[in-house]
Amino acid sequence: MTSMNRTVLTYIIGSLIVAALIFGARQILNPTHVYTRTITSDVIQGILVGIGLAFVTLLIIGNAYVTKVNGWTTMFGCGESGTDILRRAACNVIFLGPINAPQEAMYWTTSKDGAGRALNGQHDYIMRFPSGGLPPNNAFWSLTMGDAKSRFVANPINRYSVGDRSGLVPNADGSVDIYLQNTAPAGHESNWLPAPSGNFILWLRAYLPGQTILDGEYKVPPVVEAQ
Numbered sequence: 001m002t003s004m005n006r007t008v009l010t011y012i013i014g015s016l017i018v019a020a021l022i023f024g025a026r027q028i029l030n031p032t033h034v035y036t037r038t039i040t041s042d043v044i045q046g047i048l049v050g051i052g053l054a055f056v057t058l059l060i061i062g063n064a065y066v067t068k069v070n071g072w073t074t075m076f077g078c079g080e081s082g083t084d085i086l087r088r089a090a091c092n093v094i095f096l097g098p099i100n101a102p103q104e105a106m107y108w109t110t111s112k113d114g115a116g117r118a119l120n121g122q123h124d125y126i127m128r129f130p131s132g133g134l135p136p137n138n139a140f141w142s143l144t145m146g147d148a149k150s151r152f153v154a155n156p157i158n159r160y161s162v163g164d165r166s167g168l169v170p171n172a173d174g175s176v177d178i179y180l181q182n183t184a185p186a187g188h189e190s191n192w193l194p195a196p197s198g199n200f201i202l203w204l205r206a207y208l209p210g211q212t213i214l215d216g217e218y219k220v221p222p223v224v225e226a227q
Helices: 002-029 039-065 085-093
Strands: 066-069 072-075 105-110 125-129 137-147 161-163 176-181 192-194 200-209 223-225
Touching: 039 066, 039 085, 072 085, 137 192
Parallel strands: 176 192
Antiparallel strands: 066 072, 072 105, 105 200, 125 176, 125 223, 137 161, 137 200
16 A cells, blocks of 8 residues: 555646646746637646656656666566556566566566667677576476567468577587577587577567576676677
8 A cells, every 4th residue: 555655646746836837837938928718728738737647657667676797687566466556567578578476477678789789680799697596496497489579470480489499509518608699609519599681589488487596696698699
């Protein structure tokens, strides 16, 4: 109930601020004009202002629910029952994707590398999971490739995702490299996730995630441009 009270209070205060700003701007821009008001115009104006305020409030305050690490974005609490309506709205607007209780599945997404640059198939990338650093889970995990419109990427080996059932070959030190690029990496085809020639996005999923994920302690490694 506390979360809902905060949300309602935010909208009330925000509405008053926006109304004051609109009235002040009108008086400053045209101080001598006498505005004619009707019930209809007030209702329409109130609806339009309310819609705009709701969306702006969601984008600003909703980002407080977003967790960003190493270029990856996730949100905790999506799919959980409760009265936090702002979190639910943020999950649907800011973090587009499947909605599950976190104990069932957790998702991360990125369209940028660890340096903040847009992922693009004109470059080659490596995502390195350190030894023992694969996503902890009690079911399975997967890394899925999509183009800029979240569509699967046609490729010569018909591979659209990799995961714990893909036969990934670890390095000598136990780490696992996933190669994200448009052309096959020589000698590392088993760990290749084909990318389009243009921009692309990635989704990482962990089903029945481990406790370190649920506690927010697990850090997804960054996508690094190959040198």
